[in-house]
Amino acid sequence: MSEVRTLKVALLGCGNVGAQVARILLDDADALAARTGARLQLSGIAVRNLDSERDVELPRELFTTDADTLVKDADLVIELMGGIEPARSLILTAMQNGACVVTGNKALLAQDGPTLYEEADKAGVQLSYEAAVAGAIPILRPIRDSLSGDRITRVLGIVNGTTNFILDQMDSTGAQFADALAEAQRLGYAEADPTADVEGHDAAAKAAILASLSFHTRFALEDVYCEGITKVSAADIAAAKDAGFVIKLLAIAEKITNANGDGGISVRVHPTLLPREHPLAAVRGAFNAVFIEAENAGELMFYGQGAGGTPTASAVLGDLVSAARRVVLGGPGRTETTTGYVPALSIDASTTSYYIGLDVADQAGVLARITHIFAEHGVSIEIMRQTIHRDAASKVESAELKIVTHRASEAALAATVEAVKGLDVINSVTSVLRVEGV
Numbered sequence: 001m002s003e004v005r006t007l008k009v010a011l012l013g014c015g016n017v018g019a020q021v022a023r024i025l026l027d028d029a030d031a032l033a034a035r036t037g038a039r040l041q042l043s044g045i046a047v048r049n050l051d052s053e054r055d056v057e058l059p060r061e062l063f064t065t066d067a068d069t070l071v072k073d074a075d076l077v078i079e080l081m082g083g084i085e086p087a088r089s090l091i092l093t094a095m096q097n098g099a100c101v102v103t104g105n106k107a108l109l110a111q112d113g114p115t116l117y118e119e120a121d122k123a124g125v126q127l128s129y130e131a132a133v134a135g136a137i138p139i140l141r142p143i144r145d146s147l148s149g150d151r152i153t154r155v156l157g158i159v160n161g162t163t164n165f166i167l168d169q170m171d172s173t174g175a176q177f178a179d180a181l182a183e184a185q186r187l188g189y190a191e192a193d194p195t196a197d198v199e200g201h202d203a204a205a206k207a208a209i210l211a212s213l214s215f216h217t218r219f220a221l222e223d224v225y226c227e228g229i230t231k232v233s234a235a236d237i238a239a240a241k242d243a244g245f246v247i248k249l250l251a252i253a254e255k256i257t258n259a260n261g262d263g264g265i266s267v268r269v270h271p272t273l274l275p276r277e278h279p280l281a282a283v284r285g286a287f288n289a290v291f292i293e294a295e296n297a298g299e300l301m302f303y304g305q306g307a308g309g310t311p312t313a314s315a316v317l318g319d320l321v322s323a324a325r326r327v328v329l330g331g332p333g334r335t336e337t338t339t340g341y342v343p344a345l346s347i348d349a350s351t352t353s354y355y356i357g358l359d360v361a362d363q364a365g366v367l368a369r370i371t372h373i374f375a376e377h378g379v380s381i382e383i384m385r386q387t388i389h390r391d392a393a394s395k396v397e398s399a400e401l402k403i404v405t406h407r408a409s410e411a412a413l414a415a416t417v418e419a420v421k422g423l424d425v426i427n428s429v430t431s432v433l434r435v436e437g438v
């Protein structure tokens, strides 16, 4: 019987995800050897602080603070430190030394992906990053491989577990934003700096990766319009609920073709109202889902745990097995293809439906004046609902107006809202939110 080869695996980082990867590598060593044709030997774990408490009990002698030396002596490198440096330099060193790399670092990929992909091509190694988008859900490989014979036209995803968890807690239990965020951090969903989650930057990095693979063009973070959930109030959530919607932070990448037949790709992240019966509305807690529309395949939906150490470790291990097989079989590295070269469009080029909440004086002719302004700006109204509030003591009457529009451009909507604000019968504009799926 021929001797099974041993591949040295260097692990960079032993936090929420890294600790679970180390556990699985040690516990499932025999199964992984059977699947790859090589023994995957965890050669060391680089961390910042040797004395930090770990979620998993691991042999102390594996730990080091000398990531550079560890990387230079590895066949396969798993980067789970996060952040830009030293992760970037260590990945480059690993690849230049001939090691295949697996990472979950979407922030780094969205900022500096092209340099890393080029280096992987040059070195003939594999750079894989399934864990970087939507945790455990196999989504990048299906887009890159399974759908490579099709044309994707639209990707709509809940790709940040922390914000989905927060919005879901606020919607279902009335939890406060800060409490829900603290719980998401405790459960290991949030980034080291949770600002990246709540301001939408993490979802924007994932949107850039999804758009790049889906449209065979490199999109960077600056191509993505980004709005997080920090301005979503309990009142917005209640109003949405009352009108039959749920608020989700969506990452959207879609092909937009204008009347001349040209156009580009709009990539954006923002809080969005979805009808409660929409498939993405049912995605609760830290779960993620990605909804894809393709010319031939039609609609596809991928669903699963989008964050957390153990689910994310599953995606990392899948990439590691694939990389190890490649080393064993001697195949070339493979990353994404960039044959599309379609331009990234600004948010102004996209159209969507909108929900607008208005507090108005309850006077004759108010509705006509408001609808006139919408018509003047070419924004068509799909649903309009009025609720009258009477204050018995002061005898003041006001009306709450909820409007859902047909698809309109950002520019037309913004001009409509500005004009409506100028009416003397408007007390306040209480909400302006984008809507999908109506």
Ligand SMILES: NC(=O)C1=CN([C@@H]2O[C@H](COP(=O)(O)OP(=O)(O)OC[C@H]3O[C@@H](n4cnc5c(N)ncnc54)[C@H](OP(=O)(O)O)[C@@H]3O)[C@@H](O)[C@H]2O)C=CC1
Binding pocket: 012, 013, 014, 015, 016, 017, 018, 046, 047, 048, 049, 050, 052, 067, 079, 080, 081, 082, 083, 085, 086, 104, 105, 106, 107, 131, 132, 135, 188, 189, 190, 191, 192, 306, 307, 308, 309, 312
């Ligand atoms: N958590 C999740 O659900 C998911 C995370 N990801 C991505 O995976 C990566 C890791 O995330 P997560 O496990 O949550 O992160 P953590 O913050 O929990 O862990 C980071 C680890 O990296 C180590 N580390 C950080 N900086 C350095 C450095 N300069 N030198 C050596 N070691 C360093 C830390 O060491 P020490 O312990 O000593 O401080 C720690 O062990 C990130 O890129 C994240 O975006 C992707 C999908 C899901």
Ligand SMILES: N[C@@H](CC=O)C(=O)O
Binding pocket: 132, 134, 135, 159, 160, 161, 162, 163, 189, 190, 191, 197, 202, 306, 307, 308
């Ligand atoms: N912080 C991220 C972790 C996974 O990518 C999230 O909440 O989704």
